[in-house]
Amino acid sequence: MNNYMERSTVLVEALPYIQKWYGKTIVIKYGGNAMISEELRSAVISDIILLHLVGVRVVMVHGGGPEIGHMLEKVGKQSRFVDGLRYTDEETMDIVQQVLCGKVNKHLVSIINNLGGKAIGLCGLDGALFQAKKLDEKYGLVGKIVKVAPQVVNDALSCGYIPVISTVALGIDNDTAYNINADTAAAELAISLGAEKLILLTDVRGVLRDPKDDSTLIRQIRLEEVPSLLSSGVIGGGMIPKIQCCVNALEHGVHRTHILDGRIPHSILTEMLSHQGIGTMLWE
Ligand SMILES: Nc1ncnc2c1ncn2[C@@H]1O[C@H](COP(=O)(O)OP(=O)(O)O)[C@@H](O)[C@H]1O
Ligand SMILES: CC(=O)N[C@@H](CCC(=O)OP(=O)(O)O)C(=O)O
Numbered sequence: 001m002n003n004y005m006e007r008s009t010v011l012v013e014a015l016p017y018i019q020k021w022y023g024k025t026i027v028i029k030y031g032g033n034a035m036i037s038e039e040l041r042s043a044v045i046s047d048i049i050l051l052h053l054v055g056v057r058v059v060m061v062h063g064g065g066p067e068i069g070h071m072l073e074k075v076g077k078q079s080r081f082v083d084g085l086r087y088t089d090e091e092t093m094d095i096v097q098q099v100l101c102g103k104v105n106k107h108l109v110s111i112i113n114n115l116g117g118k119a120i121g122l123c124g125l126d127g128a129l130f131q132a133k134k135l136d137e138k139y140g141l142v143g144k145i146v147k148v149a150p151q152v153v154n155d156a157l158s159c160g161y162i163p164v165i166s167t168v169a170l171g172i173d174n175d176t177a178y179n180i181n182a183d184t185a186a187a188e189l190a191i192s193l194g195a196e197k198l199i200l201l202t203d204v205r206g207v208l209r210d211p212k213d214d215s216t217l218i219r220q221i222r223l224e225e226v227p228s229l230l231s232s233g234v235i236g237g238g239m240i241p242k243i244q245c246c247v248n249a250l251e252h253g254v255h256r257t258h259i260l261d262g263r264i265p266h267s268i269l270t271e272m273l274s275h276q277g278i279g280t281m282l283w284e
Pocket of ligand 2: 033063066068085086096179181
């Protein structure tokens with residue numbers, strides 16, 4: 001098949017999906033471990049711009065855990081995790097805010113704008129988007145989201161922007177900012193926006209029966225299968241909070257949640273605009 005024919009075939013396949021997703025809200029969480037090269041970042045962002053151009057209300061929530069770790073190292077601080085959450089003292093919180101809301105957020109916004117999209121960077125403090133209380137003393141300044149005020153995101157979407165959101169929250173129990181895990185914040189935002197889909201982009205193919213073997217990808221998981229996958233230990237480590245976020249989203253109105261490999265170029269478009277599907281889909 002020549003190049004022109006290939007492209008037409010892809011477009012013909014994509015058209016019904018473009019119609020299906022028109023006007024629908026999709027939250028895409030872009031994890032720090034999946035932002036491994038400029039080339040891959042551009043591929044992810046091109047997908048997001050394309051979806052936006054065809055009328056999907058795309059919202060990006062980003063992480064940046066590895067970047068925070070590098071910056072802490074530079075100032076001579078070790079990252080410490082408690083139950084998978086970064087122990088956040090005051091100095092760490094300053095760095096989290098600088099790295100997430102400053103460096104990573106503005107970098108992603110710049111790439112979108114340079115590739116011809118229209119992005120606006122926000123964090124949970126803007127418009128009091130994410131409001132939180134201290135989760136537990138043992139995590140330091142890590143917050144539990146108690147309220148999401150999505151108006152600022154809806155306004156940005158209505159004005160034609162792709163909102164790019166970092167996950168620092170407004171403290172409502174004191175005047176501090178809180179550090180929020182980006183998967184958790186993405187799920188809460190998807191619920192509050194009434195999103196159709198939540199996509200978590202990470203650095204594995206999806207949920208694997210054997211995490212060392214890519215060929216053991218589980219393509220679909222029903223909500224009712226999750227407890228046995230957790231108790232049997234198939235789902236472990238960093239995948240546990242991801243699955244819990246997906247369950248939370250599904251139980252609160254989000255129709256589909258996906259765990260996709262952000263290292264595969266155009267995994268978002270393959271999932272959304274083709275018959276193929278990719279990664280793991282969790283559904284009710
Ligand atoms: N069954 C599983 N399938 C895939 N990954 C798993 C599984 N169990 C544990 N994991 C681990 O979960 C990790 C993904 O979580 P994490 O590192 O927190 O991602 P991110 O930084 O993108 O948020 C994988 O790199 C893998 O080591
Ligand atoms: C409380 C907590 O752990 N917050 C995370 C926020 C960033 C994040 O979640 O980034 P990834 O998605 O790249 O892991 C952190 O400080 O690393």
